[in-house]
Amino acid sequence: MADPIPLRGTSLHDGVAARLRTMVFDRELSPGAFIDELALAEAWQISRTPLREALKVLAAEGIVELVPRRGARVIELTDADAEQLFPVMAMLEGRCALEATQRASDDDLLHLRRLHDQLERHAAAHDIDGYYRVNHDFHSFVQQLAANRWLDRVTKDLRRFMRLWRGRQLQLPGRIEASINEHRVLLDAILQRDAARAERAMHDHLMAQLAALKALQRREKKQKHRA
Missing domain, CATH: 1.10.10.10 (Winged helix-like DNA-binding domain superfamily/Winged helix DNA-binding domain)
Structure with missing residues (x-):
């Protein structure tokens, strides 16, 4: 307690x-x-x-x-919840990335670089908890940069449910390495002020999380069956 x-x-x-x-x-x-x-x-x-x-x-x-x-x-989220929620968040966070790219100042981009540098260090150390925490901060900051109160309202509401998984997909072997690569693509798009590419990169990043979560669940079921 x-x-x-x-x-x-x-x-x-x-x-x-x-x-x-x-x-x-x-x-x-x-x-x-x-x-x-x-x-x-x-x-x-x-x-x-x-x-x-x-x-x-x-x-x-x-x-x-x-x-x-x-x-x-x-509450306990189901596989069906994941199948329905991740695509919705992929659309919302993709839009956040697009609008953030259009509105971010040079100082904002510098802060994103710093957050990404922290992600790189946690990924290199394979520190899943540290990576998860900074990843949450990174995504939240992109959402903040979008400066769209309606988008912020619905994204913030649904992000609560995403946090209930607490980045479980990062436990899948190779996932943290894949995730940091996806972040590199996303950061580059934002830094290059390519809003459309940033939107696609963020969308694909969220869908890759869903794929990893499903793969992890299949792996755990196989291990349980063998035991």
Whole structure:
């Protein structure tokens, strides 16, 4: 359980909701697992009221589901969810890349280079967790550069669900090397101010993630069957 660090912010339940999101995205709370409200309230030294309010917020976001008489459970995405969600995100993030390329300043491009350099280092070290974190920052920054509030709204909403996989596809042998190559193509397109190529590169990058996730799942099923 998380340390009993004081929760501060605009309201107590907002702080609790933020911490619960982090625990879900970091898989401290596993997909399909019920949330132990009593244990968390005790660990965080709060009453169960703000915790329950926070869980309602996460339920509205679709991250948890409220089960009558049993409490809140972290949602568990299916293979069908992946098949439907990744293509949608590929379109949205592709559009983000296109608009970001059109609007990015020289300072913005410098920041993207720095993020990419971090990705290169994590890829070289085969540091999957580090790569995943910086990859999230990179994609989020491209989304920010697009500066399209409508695109930002829907992309940000669906990105929450993408984070539930927490880059699992990076565990597929050879995937991190393929991913960094895809990022090189994407970065080059953005730096060259080729918006159409950046859109294609981002779209293809997301679809490659889906292909890798499916390949990893097939591999795990074979290994389980052999065991």
